[in-house]
Amino acid sequence: xxxxxxxxxxxxxxxxxxxxxxxxxxxxxxxxxxxxxxxxxxxxxxxxxxxxxxxxxxxxxxxxxxxxxxxxxxxxxxxxxxxxxxxxxxxxxxxxxxxxxxxxxxxxxxxxxxxxxxxxxxxxxxxxxxxxxxxxxxxxxxxxxxxxxxxxxxxxxxxxxxxxxxxxxxxxxxxxxxxxxxxxxxxxxxxxxxxxxxxxxxxxxxxxxxxxxxxxxxxxxxxxxxxxxxxxxxxxxxxxxxxxxxxxxxxxxxxxxxxxxxxxxxxxxxxxxxxxxxxxxxxxxxxxxxxxxxxxxxxxxxxxxxxxxxxxxxxxxxxxxxxxxxxxxxxxxxxxxxxxxxxxxxxxxxxxxxxxxxxxxxxxxxxxxxxxxxxxxxxxxxxxxxxxxxxxxxxxxxxxxxxxxxxxxxxxxxxxxxxxxxxxxxxxxxxxxxxxxxxxxxxxxxxxxxxxxxxxxxxxxxxxxxxxxxxxxxxxxxxxxxxxxxxxxxxxxxxxxxxxxxxxxxxxxxxxxxxxxxxxxxxxxxxxxxxxxxxxxxxxxxxxxxxxxxxxxxxxxxxxxxxxxxxxxxxxxxxxxxxxxxxxxxxxxxxxxxxxxxxxxxxxxxxxxxxxxxxxxxxxxxxxxxxxxxxxxxxxxxxxxxxxxxxxxxxxxxxxxxxxxxxxxxxxxxxxxxxxxxxxxxxxxxxxxxxxxxxxxxxxxxxxx
Numbered sequence: 001x002x003x004x005x006x007x008x009x010x011x012x013x014x015x016x017x018x019x020x021x022x023x024x025x026x027x028x029x030x031x032x033x034x035x036x037x038x039x040x041x042x043x044x045x046x047x048x049x050x051x052x053x054x055x056x057x058x059x060x061x062x063x064x065x066x067x068x069x070x071x072x073x074x075x076x077x078x079x080x081x082x083x084x085x086x087x088x089x090x091x092x093x094x095x096x097x098x099x100x101x102x103x104x105x106x107x108x109x110x111x112x113x114x115x116x117x118x119x120x121x122x123x124x125x126x127x128x129x130x131x132x133x134x135x136x137x138x139x140x141x142x143x144x145x146x147x148x149x150x151x152x153x154x155x156x157x158x159x160x161x162x163x164x165x166x167x168x169x170x171x172x173x174x175x176x177x178x179x180x181x182x183x184x185x186x187x188x189x190x191x192x193x194x195x196x197x198x199x200x201x202x203x204x205x206x207x208x209x210x211x212x213x214x215x216x217x218x219x220x221x222x223x224x225x226x227x228x229x230x231x232x233x234x235x236x237x238x239x240x241x242x243x244x245x246x247x248x249x250x251x252x253x254x255x256x257x258x259x260x261x262x263x264x265x266x267x268x269x270x271x272x273x274x275x276x277x278x279x280x281x282x283x284x285x286x287x288x289x290x291x292x293x294x295x296x297x298x299x300x301x302x303x304x305x306x307x308x309x310x311x312x313x314x315x316x317x318x319x320x321x322x323x324x325x326x327x328x329x330x331x332x333x334x335x336x337x338x339x340x341x342x343x344x345x346x347x348x349x350x351x352x353x354x355x356x357x358x359x360x361x362x363x364x365x366x367x368x369x370x371x372x373x374x375x376x377x378x379x380x381x382x383x384x385x386x387x388x389x390x391x392x393x394x395x396x397x398x399x400x401x402x403x404x405x406x407x408x409x410x411x412x413x414x415x416x417x418x419x420x421x422x423x424x425x426x427x428x429x430x431x432x433x434x435x436x437x438x439x440x441x442x443x444x445x446x447x448x449x450x451x452x453x454x455x456x457x458x459x460x461x462x463x464x465x466x467x468x469x470x471x472x473x474x475x476x477x478x479x480x481x482x483x484x485x486x487x488x489x490x491x492x493x494x495x496x497x498x499x500x501x502x503x504x505x506x507x508x509x510x511x512x513x514x515x516x517x518x519x520x521x522x523x524x525x526x527x528x529x530x531x532x533x534x535x536x537x538x539x540x541x542x543x544x545x546x547x548x549x550x551x552x553x554x555x556x557x558x559x560x561x562x563x564x565x566x567x568x569x570x571x572x573x574x575x576x577x578x579x580x581x582x583x584x585x586x587x588x589x590x591x592x593x594x595x596x597x598x599x600x601x602x603x604x605x606x607x608x609x610x611x612x613x614x615x616x617x618x619x620x621x622x623x624x625x626x627x628x629x630x631x632x633x634x635x636x637x638x639x640x641x642x643x644x645x646x647x648x649x650x651x652x653x654x655x656x657x658x659x660x661x662x663x664x665x666x667x668x669x670x671x672x673x674x675x676x677x678x679x680x681x682x683x684x685x686x687x688x689x690x691x692x693x694x695x696x697x698x699x700x701x702x703x704x705x
Contacts, residue, residue: 236290367406
């Protein structure tokens with residue numbers, strides 16, 4: 001029985017603590033909530049005044065003249081009588097009727113304070129393309145400040161405030177300012193006046209901090225994604241980088257950071273936003289398909305997600321509506337709705353894979369759940385997405401930041417799972433290589449042992465040819481020389497004796513050659529057996545008949561005991577050769593007057609056993625083992641008989657070829673018993689009548705002296 005060593009433990013990477021991960025998730029959600037509330041320090045009781053609608057502040061605008069030419073400030077002042085009051089925001093037209101609208105506003109601020117006050121005019125509920133504030137100095141000249149998306153911060157008259165203008169109101173006086181605004185999509189319908197400039201500065205600082213924190217997280221997640229893609233080269237990481245890059249560019253365009261470097265009179269920022277948004281949604285779907293491994297594990301789900309990607313690409317055909325102001329808002333709402341549906345479908349796919357036992361799916365659900373919640377919130381509560389709503393933007397920014405962090409966790413977990421898989425593959429490969437080495441080593445050992453046996457057999461055959469064949473051949477040669485030279489001088493009795501010796505010598509040579517041929521064929525696996533039903537009695541009779549002369553000469557007593565209905569299933573020639581060799585050995589090593597028994601019996605429903613027992617000289621255990629291995633030369637019998645030296649080896653090989661076996665039991669001085677086991681033909685296939693009798697075996701019985 002081969003000893004199989006226990007399997008080696010597969011080394012795995014240390015897994016993260018589940019409690020620590022849960023704590024980290026709660027900390028991140030808590031940090032997001034803290035950022036949300038800290039980003040809204042003025043949500044209740046903000047020090048702001050809405051224009052129009054605030055007493056002491058007059059607001060009017062100059063209706064469009066139909067010309068696209070910009071009026072100078074002096075021309076606007078000359079048309080002062082043409083200004084009309086600004087309507088309430090809910091009654092004003094929100095969107096331009098065409099791209100590139102422009103408008104002049106006139107704002108009058110009356111200060112009732114006994115001292116000079118500073119205020120901030122915040123016109124940017126949305127970041128407009130260009131805005132300019134004009135305030136007349138005491139000497140009659142105009143002070144100009146500019147801001148907007150298309151104005152670089154290096155402009156000499158760029159406003160020091162974030163998309164706003166600072167105002168100084170003298171005590172008890174009214175200050176009139178003129179405001180020019182140009183935008184591709186919409187024009188202001190209301191303004192905000194911050195009565196506390198320090199509060200506006202704090203709001204600016206909070207905005208800067210939010211943007212800095214958001215893009216720090218984005219950059220760290222992007223850098224980690226680049227690292228994982230460089231290490232793993234997986235398709236999911238490629239989609240991850242596309243998603244992160246597109247989302248980062250989308251944020252830069254939405255916050256007006258890239259606008260200063262874009263063409264002024266073309267909707268380049270809007271076109272870039274449309275492309276980035278499409279790339280983000282498509283990349284997210286591709287990342288989900290490869291991260292969740294739907295292609296190999298759930299082909300139907302993978303095809304559905306792939307159709308979603310095609311649907312998003314086809315939505316680009318509707319993108320021209322984004323550049324038409326009356327339809328731009330509805331296109332944006334439709335795109336957000338489509339994004340929410342895609343994210344919901346991806347989360348549904350992740351839940352399906354989660355229920356199927358995919359260990360990476362829960363992190364995907366955790367990563368995009370905040371994003372879906374904020375998208376739904378935006379769709380439900382947003383009335384005009386073209387106006388900057390700080391609360392919605394903060395929520396979206398927090399959701400994106402949480403998505404970045406949880407996606408990094410998901411990528412790290414996938415990295416860990418990939419490393420564990422690689423470690424397992426390496427261990428499996430090493431074990432497989434070791435197994436192959438062991439098998440090949442064992443095969444080499446077996447081949448070496450077989451080669452040694454083959455060499456021993458070759459040497460033995462050479463020795464047999466040199467000894468057993470040369471002896472009879474030399475005898476035959478001598479006898480034939482006598483016949484050739486002195487045949488006339490020999491009497492009839494001498495000739496009879498001489499021809500008998502010649503016949504005996506030829507018989508021995510023929511027997512040896514036959515045994516050699518059969519032994520070689522069985523040894524090489526070239527012996528073609530022809531199993532068939534063989535009556536045991538006929539086989540025994542045939543074997544005994546060939547030994548009649550020797551048995552009579554040595555005055556031996558041979559008896560047989562074979563059931564009349566015993567039929568074996570074997571190659572008859574091989575079986576007779578086995579029994580003949582065993583009986584020949586029994587006769588050879590049994591002294592005159594000894595007894596030999598040849599019997600057969602059925603052991604079970606599938607096997608039968610022949611037994612050849614004698615009262616001869618016996619065999620020592622050491623020599624019996626050598627005989628089984630075929631490594632000894634034959635010895636002379638009790639009458640000086642010579643053997644072939646391969647009898648027992650031939651019996652073993654032939655018995656193996658017919659599905660049987662040979663066992664020999666012997667004790668020196670007590671005799672030998674050889675057992676031959678062969679298949680037994682089932683009773684349903686027997687063709688011999690149960691009434692048949694065994695052929696009579698001629699036996700000479702002589703009492704022992």
